[in-house]
Amino acid sequence: MIPAQFDYVAPATVDDAVRELADAGDDGKVIAGGQSLLPVLRMRLAAPAKLIDVGRIPELRGVREDGDAIVIGAMTTHYDVQRDPLVREHALLIAAATDTVADPQIRHRGTFGGSLAHADPGGDLLAPALAMDAVMVVAGMDGRRSVPASEFFVDYFTTSLAPSELLVEVRIPKLTGWRAHYEKFNRVAQAWSIVAVAATVRTEGGTIAEARVGLTNMAPTPVRARAVEEALVGQAATAENIKAAAAHAANDTNPTSDGNADGEYRSHLARVLTGRALTAAIG
The missing domain is CATH 3.30.390.50 (CO dehydrogenase flavoprotein, C-terminal domain)
Incomplete structure (x- = not known):
């Protein structure tokens, strides 16, 4: 099938993306790697009036070290998570689970944050994030807030993200040597x-x-x-x-x-x- 008609924007910053989401309200949808969203759009299980593409925001990509945690940007691909030395050293469980996600083609396009925000109960990254006490950093019109994984996942395909909020990064406590x-x-x-x-x-x-x-x-x-x-x-x-x-x-x-x-x-x-x-x- 062909998706329903929608407007498309590609903001360059997190603040711009949040404003676009706030303007769109319930009619807006974030697209990251698109590996989960595009099939839903094609089957018309969702018909947002506006797609906000966050793929051009540099801040959302990459893995870095921050004290006793590693930080994974929401737009970091599964492929990059798999191969990052910080993830292998300090969050081996995340690396092990990412190795099983779909196939190489999807791992090159799909994103770490997109999988978590999609909240499919059969998704392979939710349980590891929960087990490692990950914390989701979320941006909204009132600034940023931190949400523990235990509070982030609410129900089937449902998270605690408000319609105008964007998952920016995931902080994972170091479990070095585990x-x-x-x-x-x-x-x-x-x-x-x-x-x-x-x-x-x-x-x-x-x-x-x-x-x-x-x-x-x-x-x-x-x-x-x-x-x-x-x-x-x-x-x-x-x-x-x-x-x-x-x-x-x-x-x-x-x-x-x-x-x-x-x-x-x-x-x-x-x-x-x-x-x-x-x-x-x-x-």
Whole structure:
């Protein structure tokens, strides 16, 4: 199908983009890499009157270090995130999850911030961002504000962004030296996750000192597997302890049933994949 008619603007600064969004109101839509938005427009599941293209704003691209955090610009492509040495050193879980996003063509065009703002529950970057306690920096007419990942994702394809707000960058606390793995289950290559697990751990002398586990597609928003984390901390990094902790992966989750899997099967997958992810992360 052909998208409905719309006006197109390409602001050069964040402030200009925010003003365009405010002027458009509910009829405006931000386009980043376009890998999620363009199919929606073509199917006319959305028909904005104005598209605000933020691809020409230099401030929104790149990865930098800022004290105890790394900062990823919202328009940084998946390809660049994959290969950035700061991400590999301080946020290995983000790099591991980005490696699984779609295919090389989409990773060259799709953007880190665009994926997070799209908030697809099957998206591969939401759970890692949540597990790493990422903070979203958002610009609006009243200035900028910081939103923890735990508050940013609200519901299916819904975030706490107001219609006139723009995701500018994502701040990720450094987890230097932590091991990580992203375990994804999908029907075919490059497909959305039916269930996936983002796991990152820090060990000391064979003991699990800290653990973070996020679940993809186990609820309308990404969730932390808190029961798994609590069961791991202070335990020896053995296969038996990992298996016992992974048994709690589906606790307090609300997986949906659809054409790919029912809720019970998703809960089973969460437990199995959590065990695999932790085993791979701990090595």
